[in-house]
Amino acid sequence: MPVTESRRKAKLSRQQYLDLYYYMRLNREVEETMTRLFRQNKIVGGLYSSLGQEAISVGTAYALEKRDWLAPMIRNIGALLVKGVPPRDIFTQHMAKYTSPTKGRDGTSHFGDLENLHIVSPISMLGDLIPVMTGVAMGGRYLGQKIVTMTWIGDGGSSTGVFHEGLNLAASQRAAFVLILENNQWAYSTPVRRQVPLENLADRAKAYGIASYIVDGNDVVEVYTTAKEAVERARAGEGPILIEAKTFRRRGHAQHDPAEYIPKEQREFWEKRDPIALCEAFLLKEKLLDAKGKKEMEEKLASLLEKEREFAENSPMPPEETVHGGVYCGGDDCHKIRPKWERPIAEVMPPQSSVEPVWKVEGFGKGKSSSGKNAPIHFGDVQPEHRAQEPKGRAVKKSDRKPATKSAKKGGR
Amino acid sequence: MAAITFLEAIKQAMFEEMAADPSVVLIGEDVGVYGGAFKTSEGLLEKFGWERVIDTPISESAIIGAACGMSYLGLRPIAEMQFIDFIVCAFNQITNFVAKGHYLWNAPTPMVIRGPSGGGVHGGPFHSANPEMYFVHTPGLKVVYPSTPYDAKGLLKASIRDNNPVLFFEHKFLYRRIKEEIPAGDYTVPLGKAVVRREGEHLTILSYAAMMHTSLEAAEALAKEGIEAEVIDLRTLLPLDEETILQSVKKTNKCLVVHEDTKTGGIAGEITALLCEKAFQELDGPVLRVTSLDTPVPYAPTLEEAFLPNAQKVFATAKELARY
Ligand SMILES: Cc1ncc(C[n+]2csc(CCOP(=O)(O)OP(=O)(O)O)c2C)c(N)n1
Ligand SMILES: [Mg+2]
Numbered sequence: 001m002p003v004t005e006s007r008r009k010a011k012l013s014r015q016q017y018l019d020l021y022y023y024m025r026l027n028r029e030v031e032e033t034m035t036r037l038f039r040q041n042k043i044v045g046g047l048y049s050s051l052g053q054e055a056i057s058v059g060t061a062y063a064l065e066k067r068d069w070l071a072p073m074i075r076n077i078g079a080l081l082v083k084g085v086p087p088r089d090i091f092t093q094h095m096a097k098y099t100s101p102t103k104g105r106d107g108t109s110h111f112g113d114l115e116n117l118h119i120v121s122p123i124s125m126l127g128d129l130i131p132v133m134t135g136v137a138m139g140g141r142y143l144g145q146k147i148v149t150m151t152w153i154g155d156g157g158s159s160t161g162v163f164h165e166g167l168n169l170a171a172s173q174r175a176a177f178v179l180i181l182e183n184n185q186w187a188y189s190t191p192v193r194r195q196v197p198l199e200n201l202a203d204r205a206k207a208y209g210i211a212s213y214i215v216d217g218n219d220v221v222e223v224y225t226t227a228k229e230a231v232e233r234a235r236a237g238e239g240p241i242l243i244e245a246k247t248f249r250r251r252g253h254a255q256h257d258p259a260e261y262i263p264k265e266q267r268e269f270w271e272k273r274d275p276i277a278l279c280e281a282f283l284l285k286e287k288l289l290d291a292k293g294k295k296e297m298e299e300k301l302a303s304l305l306e307k308e309r310e311f312a313e314n315s316p317m318p319p320e321e322t323v324h325g326g327v328y329c330g331g332d333d334c335h336k337i338r339p340k341w342e343r344p345i346a347e348v349m350p351p352q353s354s355v356e357p358v359w360k361v362e363g364f365g366k367g368k369s370s371s372g373k374n375a376p377i378h379f380g381d382v383q384p385e386h387r388a389q390e391p392k393g394r395a396v397k398k399s400d401r402k403p404a405t406k407s408a409k410k411g412g413r
Numbered sequence: 414m415a416a417i418t419f420l421e422a423i424k425q426a427m428f429e430e431m432a433a434d435p436s437v438v439l440i441g442e443d444v445g446v447y448g449g450a451f452k453t454s455e456g457l458l459e460k461f462g463w464e465r466v467i468d469t470p471i472s473e474s475a476i477i478g479a480a481c482g483m484s485y486l487g488l489r490p491i492a493e494m495q496f497i498d499f500i501v502c503a504f505n506q507i508t509n510f511v512a513k514g515h516y517l518w519n520a521p522t523p524m525v526i527r528g529p530s531g532g533g534v535h536g537g538p539f540h541s542a543n544p545e546m547y548f549v550h551t552p553g554l555k556v557v558y559p560s561t562p563y564d565a566k567g568l569l570k571a572s573i574r575d576n577n578p579v580l581f582f583e584h585k586f587l588y589r590r591i592k593e594e595i596p597a598g599d600y601t602v603p604l605g606k607a608v609v610r611r612e613g614e615h616l617t618i619l620s621y622a623a624m625m626h627t628s629l630e631a632a633e634a635l636a637k638e639g640i641e642a643e644v645i646d647l648r649t650l651l652p653l654d655e656e657t658i659l660q661s662v663k664k665t666n667k668c669l670v671v672h673e674d675t676k677t678g679g680i681a682g683e684i685t686a687l688l689c690e691k692a693f694q695e696l697d698g699p700v701l702r703v704t705s706l707d708t709p710v711p712y713a714p715t716l717e718e719a720f721l722p723n724a725q726k727v728f729a730t731a732k733e734l735a736r737y
């Protein structure tokens with residue numbers, strides 16, 4: 001679905017405009033702080049940049065409500081910030097500090113919060129979050145929570161098997177799930193044209209019979225208003241929605257990559273379309289922001305980030321002995337697992353839950369399955385007389401039928 | 414008390430857990446109206462409805478991924494693999510996503526992945542797998558492989574109630590071939606605990622699943638020759654019950670491991686290493702193993718018979734061990 005003029009021109013409140021601008025600035029400055037830390041050798045491992053893509057992380061996550069769930073990908077620090085993650089968590093994660101959300105067990109944006117912020121931790125394997133966030137949406141609906149779930153995928157990641165399995169399951173379940181496809185035109189060194197023979201990756205949605213949008217990923221207002229519409233459509237039960245956001249990856253794949261494979265003209269084109277600069281020009285023109293307001297915001301950002309960075313820098317590395325433990329949940333003392341029901345439980349318990357077990361196929365009447373003690377199952381386990389010979393020494397003879405418990409002398413039951 | 418099949422035990426466990434706890438749901442291929450390819454979920458849809466018995470497209474990664482997502486909300490999904498052979502289609506979701514969550518970001522993932530496994534029914538190379546060791550190699554998972562209806566029911570219930578991802582293998586050779594009287598009502602069998610099925614002093618046979626029955630058969634034959642084998646049913650492969658294993662081997666001083674999984678990389682190798690580390694002084698002979706051959710599971714009955722362990726092979730190897 002193309003973005004309508006009305007949505008593009010949608011009027012937001014002044015606070016909403018300023019929020020979007022603020023979070024994009026915060027996103028960029030958190031990453032610039034980390035680039036400096038990287039150059040000082042204080043970042044453990046790689047550092048990925050979302051320079052020029054901030055409008056997507058911020059605009060989409062801003063469309064979610066507090067109860068909703070998200071799972072970021074590596075270039076979605078902006079989404080985490082909007083959801084309420086403090087910058088220190090991002091710094092400590094990247095620096096592998098003991099004070100990080102994972103206590104140094106994983107890095108980058110690989111952390112989550114099931115209880116309060118409703119964030120699922122990503123893993124590196126591209127696409128894996130799609131079925132997982134589909135499942136969160138299915139579970140939320142089952143519990144009566146009216147939540148929407150969201151995750152992101154790159155142009156490159158949209159060719160993984162789980163992308164397709166996940167989106168198809170989401171579609172067949174009509175899950176309240178919004179998938180943001182960030183088409184930044186490169187997957188590491190491979191241009192999108194070499195990955196997918198489609199002009200618009202949003203066309204992938206057609207294969208699953210679901211709605212899709214294409215947005216200018218560098219226009220935060222367009223991203224936000226479109227995402228908002230998608231989130232509310234999903235919440236209303238319309239099923240999953242795919243949004244393709246067209247943008248450009250302005251840095252290399254990660255800090256190590258000078259990205260010399262990118263044509264100069266392409267880079268220049270997109271550098272002129274910086275999402276923060278575009279937003280700022282709009283705010284100044286519409287008098288939603290003035291020089292004084294801008295300066296105040298910048299001072300606020302600077303002092304916040306200095307505090308947060310100092311906290312991270314002064315934090316210890318995890319002590320060696322903390323490598324142990326936590327592989328398994330130790331039961332109730334470790335995690336009290338109690339789903340949050342927002343509908344009467346009686347609805348999902350017999351007799352209310354009971355149904356007639358038939359397929360209802362439009363135009364084909366009803367179908368029913370075979371059943372009963374001797375219903376046929378795979379591999380002729382039904383009628384032993386039809387089985388020519390049992391492999392010798394394997395058949396469980398009559399006399400052996402109760403061997404296990406009869407001869408059990410200790411342990412067990 | 415009524416004698417029930419292994420298959421019935423699985424069905425009862427799911428039925429009772431779903432009746433007792435609304436957070437338990439079943440998701441998989443053909444689990445609803447059809448009641449599962451092996452009828453293990455027959456009647457569940459009728460009772461618990463479409464929201465709790467979820468038929469999915471043929472997408473193992475999506476089934477596991479979705480079950481994982483549901484578990485993050487505190488639900489306890491049971492994900493069925495129509496045949497356990499297809500579990501490897503979701504290998505990445507299981508080993509990277511599901512298994513690592515608690516250690517990395519403190520996310521419990523209370524879910525069960527279960528399905529019919531094992532050979533001996535001429536299912537051929539893609540419907541006879543014993544893929545347990547791929548997962549025993551993955552910290553964060555639990556791996557259960559029962560051999561009796563009583564255990565199947567009790568262990569499945571315990572698996573559903575466990576806060577961790579549990580892989581639950583159901584040997585399809587046993588589905589309708591064994592019956593056992595089990596008590597009415599609720600009970601569980603603890604994960605991580607092996608059980609002594611037959612006491613003996615001359616050597617220890619460690620086994621699980623269908624091979625446990627084969628081992629018992631061999632033990633009876635050995636007894637006729639004056640060799641008393643102690644047969645232990647491992648029941649849970651991860652975590653392994655080291656204590657029960659060591660206790661027995663320290664008594665008999667000899668150990669034979671019997672499994673239907675192929676030889677190289679099978680749990681027998683792991684157990685051998687364990688015995689070398691913790692009971693070397695107690696051993697009077699080499700740790701021996703009777704396993705399937707290191708080939709894919711062949712289709713023809715003659716070939717499959719040659720491929721699988723059987724009571725004669727166990728008997729012969731045990732006699733060899735007893736001579737030390
Ligand atoms: C399944 C999988 N294969 C390979 C990789 C290695 N890898 C990480 S990012 C990346 C490129 C991703 O491109 P895209 O999805 O377009 O995202 P972008 O980096 O442009 O944000 C690759 C190949 C991975 N993380 N996951
Ligand atoms: Mg890309």
